[in-house]
Amino acid sequence: xxxxxxxxxxxTQSDYKYGFVSNIETETIEKGLNEDVVRxxxxxxxxxxxxxxxxxxxxxxxxxxxxxxxxxLKIPSIDFQDIIYxxxxxKKETLNSLEExxxxxxxxxxxxxxxxxxxxxxxxxxxxxxxxxxxxxxxxTATLAKYGIIFCSFSEAVQxxxxxxxxxxxxxxxxxxxxxxALNSAVFSDGSFCYIPKGVRCPMELSTYFxxxxxxxxxxxxxxIVADEGSYVSYLEGCTAPQRDENQLxxxxxxxxxxxxxxxxxxxxxxxxxxxxxxxxxxxxxxxxRGLCEGANSKISxxxxxxxxxxxxxxxxxxxxxxxxxxxxxxxxxxxxxxxxDTGSKMIHLGKNTRSTIVSKGISAGRSHNSYRGQVKxxxxxxxxxxxxxxxxxxxxxxCGAHTFPYIDTKNASAIVEHEAxxxxxxxxxxxxxxxxxxxxxxxxxxxxxGYAREVLNQLPMEFAVEAQKLLAISLEGSxx
Amino acid sequence: MMENxxxxxxxxxxxxxxxxxxxxxxxxxxxxRKGALEDFYRMGFPTNKIEKWRKTKLKDxxxxxxxxxxxxxxxxxxxxxxxxxxxxxxxxxxxxxxxGWFETxxxxxxxxxxxxxxxxxxxxxxELFSKYFDRMASDRSNGLIALNSAxxxxxxxxxxxxxxxxxxxxxxxxVINATSRIFVxxxxxxxxxxxxxxxxxxCDDSLSSFGSFVNNVSEFFVDEGSQLDFYxxxxxDEKATVITHNFVEQQRxxxxxxxxxxxxxxxxxxxxxxxxxxxxANADVMGLYLVDREQFVDNQVKIDHAVSDCTxxxxxxGIVDENGRAIFxxxxxxxxxxxxxxxxxxxxxxxxxxxASIDTHPFLEIYADDVKCSHGATVGxxxxxxxxxxxxxxxxxxxxxxxxxxxxxxxxxDHIKIPAIKHRISELVSRRLKGExxxxxxxxxxxxxxxxxxxxxxxxxxx
Numbered sequence: 051x052x053x054x055x056x057x058x059x060x061x062t063q064s065d066y067k068y069g070f071v072s073n074i075e076t077e078t079i080e081k082g083l084n085e086d087v088v089r090x091x092x093x094x095x096x097x098x099x100x101x102x103x104x105x106x107x108x109x110x111x112x113x114x115x116x117x118x119x120x121x122x123l124k125i126p127s128i129d130f131q132d133i134i135y136x137x138x139x140x141k142k143e144t145l146n147s148l149e150e151x152x153x154x155x156x157x158x159x160x161x162x163x164x165x166x167x168x169x170x171x172x173x174x175x176x177x178x179x180x181x182x183x184x185x186x187x188x189x190x191t192a193t194l195a196k197y198g199i200i201f202c203s204f205s206e207a208v209q210x211x212x213x214x215x216x217x218x219x220x221x222x223x224x225x226x227x228x229x230x231x232a233l234n235s236a237v238f239s240d241g242s243f244c245y246i247p248k249g250v251r252c253p254m255e256l257s258t259y260f261x262x263x264x265x266x267x268x269x270x271x272x273x274x275i276v277a278d279e280g281s282y283v284s285y286l287e288g289c290t291a292p293q294r295d296e297n298q299l300x301x302x303x304x305x306x307x308x309x310x311x312x313x314x315x316x317x318x319x320x321x322x323x324x325x326x327x328x329x330x331x332x333x334x335x336x337x338x339x340r341g342l343c344e345g346a347n348s349k350i351s352x353x354x355x356x357x358x359x360x361x362x363x364x365x366x367x368x369x370x371x372x373x374x375x376x377x378x379x380x381x382x383x384x385x386x387x388x389x390x391x392d393t394g395s396k397m398i399h400l401g402k403n404t405r406s407t408i409v410s411k412g413i414s415a416g417r418s419h420n421s422y423r424g425q426v427k428x429x430x431x432x433x434x435x436x437x438x439x440x441x442x443x444x445x446x447x448x449x450c451g452a453h454t455f456p457y458i459d460t461k462n463a464s465a466i467v468e469h470e471a472x473x474x475x476x477x478x479x480x481x482x483x484x485x486x487x488x489x490x491x492x493x494x495x496x497x498x499x500x501g502y503a504r505e506v507l508n509q510l511p512m513e514f515a516v517e518a519q520k521l522l523a524i525s526l527e528g529s530x531x
Numbered sequence: 532m533m534e535n536x537x538x539x540x541x542x543x544x545x546x547x548x549x550x551x552x553x554x555x556x557x558x559x560x561x562x563x564r565k566g567a568l569e570d571f572y573r574m575g576f577p578t579n580k581i582e583k584w585r586k587t588k589l590k591d592x593x594x595x596x597x598x599x600x601x602x603x604x605x606x607x608x609x610x611x612x613x614x615x616x617x618x619x620x621x622x623x624x625x626x627x628x629x630x631g632w633f634e635t636x637x638x639x640x641x642x643x644x645x646x647x648x649x650x651x652x653x654x655x656x657x658e659l660f661s662k663y664f665d666r667m668a669s670d671r672s673n674g675l676i677a678l679n680s681a682x683x684x685x686x687x688x689x690x691x692x693x694x695x696x697x698x699x700x701x702x703x704x705x706v707i708n709a710t711s712r713i714f715v716x717x718x719x720x721x722x723x724x725x726x727x728x729x730x731x732x733x734c735d736d737s738l739s740s741f742g743s744f745v746n747n748v749s750e751f752f753v754d755e756g757s758q759l760d761f762y763x764x765x766x767x768d769e770k771a772t773v774i775t776h777n778f779v780e781q782q783r784x785x786x787x788x789x790x791x792x793x794x795x796x797x798x799x800x801x802x803x804x805x806x807x808x809x810x811x812a813n814a815d816v817m818g819l820y821l822v823d824r825e826q827f828v829d830n831q832v833k834i835d836h837a838v839s840d841c842t843x844x845x846x847x848x849g850i851v852d853e854n855g856r857a858i859f860x861x862x863x864x865x866x867x868x869x870x871x872x873x874x875x876x877x878x879x880x881x882x883x884x885x886x887a888s889i890d891t892h893p894f895l896e897i898y899a900d901d902v903k904c905s906h907g908a909t910v911g912x913x914x915x916x917x918x919x920x921x922x923x924x925x926x927x928x929x930x931x932x933x934x935x936x937x938x939x940x941x942x943x944x945d946h947i948k949i950p951a952i953k954h955r956i957s958e959l960v961s962r963r964l965k966g967e968x969x970x971x972x973x974x975x976x977x978x979x980x981x982x983x984x985x986x987x988x989x990x991x992x993x994x
Contacts, residue, residue, distance in 0.1 A: 120582065122896075428910075430885055445900035448868065454895040460880075460910045461888045467911070473897050473904040 078137045083130050085109060088236050091136050095205050095240075098212055101219075108225035108235030115229045121363055121392040122421040122453055128334070133299060135237045135270070194252075199283075200245040201256055204272050207243035214245055218276050222305040222342045222369070230301040230336040230363070234270045238303070241272035246281035246312070255511050257286035271302035277312035279345065284315040286514055300359075301336045310345025310372065315353070317510050319518055322358035329388025329417075332360025339366035340396075343375030343404075351378040352395065353509040355518040360389055365423065367396035370404035370432075377406040380506040384522065385418035385450070394424035394441070394455075399432040399465070408439035411503050415446040421453040428465040435465045443473040444502055496522075535594045536575070542714065543568075546599050546682050557653050559661040567671070567680035574674035581673065586858050586890055587800055587829050592772045597714035597744060599684070600630040623702040623732065630707055631684040631715035631745075644697050645690040649718055652688035659690060663722055667750050667778035667806070675774055679748040683718035686749075689731065693724035693754075700730045700949065707745065707771065708738035719749035723757045730760035730949060735773055735796075742770030742797070751779040751787070755809065759787040762952055764959075767796040769824065776802045783809025790947055792956055793820040793828050794963050800829040807834070807841040818847040819943040821963050822855035822887075829858040832876075836869040839899075845876040848943050850936055850964075851887040859891045861906065867898040876906035881913060881939060936964050 079090060088109050092102040117128075194201050200211060207215050225235035246252055277283055287304075300322070308314050316339075325332025335358075341350035352366040368377030379395035397406035406426065414420035422441040443452035454471045476498050484494035499522060500507070507515055551564055576593055577584040626646055627634045633648030640646060645656070653660045671677045691697050707715065723729050737743065753759050759779075767773060773796060779787060791801050805814045820828040834843045849857045863874045880889045893906040913935045921931035940960050947953040 433885075443895075443897070445897070445902070448870070448900045449898075450900070451896070451898045453897060454906070455892070456894075456908070457890070457892050458908055458910060459888070459890040460882060461885065463882045463885045463887065463912060465882065465910060468907075468909045469891075469893065470907040471893070471895060471905060473895055473902060475900045475902070 078134050081132055081134050083109075083133070083135055083237065087135055091237055091239065094136065095208070097205075097208055100216060101208060104220065104225065105236050105238075108232050109237075111226055112229065112232035112236055115232055118229050121423070122419065122455070123361055123363065123390045123392050125334070125361060128299060130233075136239055193254075197250050197253065198247040199250060199252055200243065202243055204238070204241040204243050204274065207274075211243070211245070214276065215243065215274065218274055218305065218307055220305075222307060222340045223303050223338050228338060231303055231338040234272065234301045234303045234338070238270045238272035241274070241302070243273075244275045244283065244285065246277045246283045248278045249280040250278075251281065252283040255284045255286055257288065269298075269300050269302070271300075271304075273302070273304040275304075275306045275314060275316070277306075277308045277314045277348075279309045280311040281309075282313045284511060285317070286511060287316070287318045288321075288514070299334045299336070302338070304337070304339040304366075306341035306350055308341065308343050308345065308348035308350050308375075311347045312345065313349040313351075314341065315351045315511075316341070316366075317514055318352075318354040318356075319510075319514055320354065320356045320358050320362075323360075324358050324385075324389050325360040325387065327387050329360070332389070333358065334361045335359035335364065336361075337364040339364065340369065341367070341377070342369045343372050343377060343401075345375075346372040346401070347374045348372050349376040349378075351376075351380075351509070353378075353380040353506065354382070354393075355506070355510070355514075355522075356381065356383040356391060356393060357522070359391075362389075362391040362393055364393045365396055367398070368406060369398045369400065370406065370435075371400045372404075373401040374403045374405075375401055376404070378509075379406075379408045379410070379424075380509045381410045382413070382503045382506045382518070382522070383410070383420055383422075384413045385415070385420045387416040387418060389416075389418040389420075391419070392421040392423055394422045396425045397427070397437060399426075399428045399435040399437070401432060403434040403436075404432055405436045406438075408437070408441070409505055410439075410441040411506055412441070412443040412452055413446065413499065413503070414443070414450040414452050417447075417449045419451040419453070421451075421455060422471070423455040425457040425459070426467055426469070427457075428460040428462050428467065430461045432462050433464050435462060435467075437465075437467045437469075439467075439469040441469075441471040442502070443471070444499070445473065445475045535596070539593065539597065539714075540572075542597060542599055543571075543678065543682055546601065546684075550601060550684075551682070555650070557657060557660070559657075559664060560653055563665045563669075564681050567677045568682070570671045570677035571674050571681055574671065574677060576678075577673040577675060583831065583860065584673065587798075587827075589772075589798075592744060592798055595712060595742065598711050599682075600632070600709060600713050600715065601684075623700045626687060626701070626703045628685070628687065628703065628705040628717060630709055630713060631686075631717050633685045633687055640697075640699075640701075642695045642697065643692045644695065644701075645688065646701055647688050649683075649686040649688040649720055652690075652720070656688075656690070659722065660688075660720075663720060663750065663752055665750075666752075667780055667804075668748050668776070670778075670804075675746050676748055676776055679716045679718060679746050679776075683716040683748070686718040686720070686747075688719070689721045689729070691723045691727040691729045691757075694726050695724065696728045697730070700732055700952075702732040702734070704734045704736060705745075705747075706736045706738055707743045707767075709741060709743065710739070712742040712744075712770075714744045715746065717745065717747045719747070721749065721751045721759070721761075723751075723753045723759050725754045726756040727754070728758040731762070732952065733761070733763045735763070735765040735767055737766075737768040737771050740768040740770060742768070743772070745771070745773045745775075747773065747775045749775070749777045751777065753779065753781045753785045753787055755782045756784045757782075758785070760948060761787065761789045762947065762949075762956075763789070763791040763801075764794065764956070765792070765796055765799060765801075766794040767799070769795070769797045769826065771796055772798040774800045774802075777804070779803070779805040779814070781805065781807050781809060781812040781814060784811040785809065786813045788815045788946070788948065789817065790943070791818040791830070792943075792960070793818070793822075794959060795821075796826055796828065798827045800831065802831040802833075804833045805835065805843070807836050807843065808838060810838050810840045812841045814841075814843045815946065816843070816845045817943050817946055819940055819960070820847075820849040820851075820857055821940070821960070822849060822857050823852035825854050827856045827858075829860070831858075831860045831862075833862040833864065834874065836863070836865040836872045836874060838866075839868065839870045839872065841869070842873045843875070845878075846943060846946070847878045848880070848940060849878075849889070850881045850883065850939065851889055852883040854884075854886045856888050857890075859908070860894070861892070862894040862896065863904055863906070865895075865897040865899050865902050865904065869899045870901040872899065872902040872904065874902070874904045878906075878908045879939070880908075880910045881936065882910055883912070933961075933964050937961055940964075
């Protein structure tokens, strides 16, 4: 017992590995939110009139809305007037090579182990690096352009492909959708835009790294991915954030549209600052992620590994509109100390023979609370719809909580919907077995947790799988007695 | 707000002012009633804005005109004969509630077991009454509980003393037979003493079809080492609304088994909340609902594992046909330090038409780590392969479907411990599935031929 307590202490007391502040000069505007701020953001980004209108409509809607309280979370009241809504690294001259990028920034990336240079040469991953809302460097654009793939920052897309942005912006997550969605629609600063043309199979994994950098800056990302007929893309999103004592708000929107026969695979590793051992600080992460399987035989697959953030409120969803379309959701969510997570998925079956799978693995330790909340909805016309959901929870410690809130609503007689969930801790038998074979407690638990999460980790692309396993190890190894 | 709300308010106020005073009620219940009425006016009827009531729409039924039956002891010879129904081969002590009033005069049973009107118990057994009354229902989580506490007309009171195993099953038939649409608030209390046992059958029936709103709150207290079996059969008319809140509190080493079978009804909602307050307690909460036409059945179950070493098991099954709607909302709460809990929850549904709808929400909320909890929920259809197999053996499709549905329902029926009740319910289920059992018939237990065994029209020569 004392052994494992010691291990638990070591793990829980280990400091946030990626906590550092890089001193990049940032251009910020005054704290607070009103129509003028929305206009200012739009003006600074030189946006067309229709986008400003969209933002203003969203802002007015947001003013009428109330902060949702249905999630199993204790959210301290957030003063939305105490947040800076725009921060951009100061513009330098056009960058032709990596040497021209702010050395501090390069250094930041190096610390994170995602050196642009290295990525560029060795892994073949095109990186659209986002630091505090404005894309600084986009690589591999030329290579991608050869296939007709557009992969750029959101603001660039607004300037260069306004017709695409206008067509798809808000088509999956309308600005009226929810409180944080409306907020994002009003003040989103930047993000990524991706368009895969007809019949193109994207030759590399696309990825963005989000960083929240300047203090007191809410980051409002907006990602839009459009996969045209018969195309395929795998998109990676990975996050780390520096250590701060003040809570930071993050309200992002990710929209995915998959046309006929298209497939989009979206993977996330989220490792933002979760707050310290007393529950001080940490990121508030309120994200709306939704994909629309617009055409027949399309497929959208979400995979997420959530280890960070003080509060996570996130439900990657699929609207299965096209016949025979497929939605998938694979998730590992780890909470420790005073972290709270309310996460899960929504699968809305509209088309015929649509299929969905939900696999969610929650792990809670310390005094944290980890909830799965999901909905499977089979509409009247979704003949032959099929869903399988599995949500397992693992409890490490007797002061944490693991909760499951699934909603299953069916209106079609041919639907087959199955849901199962279990909650348990690592059994003494399993531990004993491993130890008896010569593994120490720490390794045994690592092995068991890894095995427990394997089903999800297997869905991740190679690079991410490695990072995810490390994260699991850092967060939890040996934290049970 | 509902247009009819003011009318209903007037109705409730009228009842409260005229029929509840120092003479009718003891100070204990009077103070509860007054507080509860205020609570009700503050909360109003539950609306769809409350998460747990999101899918139960009361608005339509609350917009209808209602009266409250205030005539105490409305007993006629004719109605008396109606209640002389029996479960075949089962010796029960039968009691009845008519339009919300306790009807039977016989109140004492052998071994000191008491069954009487709750209004009578308030006067005759003030100690018991004040000790237990409103202990759990004081959780005013919605306006209907408050309303019931404020203006309940009557209800049953069952008390089993310590160390008494009540041999005969007690059966209570709650009948609505009125000439207009009535609003009934019944309040029941069941106390099982230490090391005692009780089996109780509660039937909700309608004799008239003018429609009614039955708002029923029951509190069950099961003391150390006791056993309670509670069977509820609901066979109401299609204009009937029944909202039931059952609160169960179990002390250590107790065992309760609750089984709710819903055959027919307009809008039925059964809310069961079990608190496992002593170590070693076990609760089985089961239910079967057969829903068709425009019927609506909502089952809400919350099991609160407040202490360690308790077990619970929920099993709810439903067959939903035509335009029927079924909701299941199961909730297992394991509190901090309620270690070594084992809790299971299962909800299986068969949806037969596209116009039917099934919503199932199996929730787990767990704050302890040494637990084994699982839940499963399914919505599906009859197994095509099994159907094909039977048809290929010469069983007609109708019978094959019936057999499959019957075996689906069987899993719940199998858990009924008293053979006579089990047999009766299985027969009623088969009749219901064949379309022979409708709520318009008189009391379900008074069926014409209780000895008939279930038969299927199978031509054996073809097999």
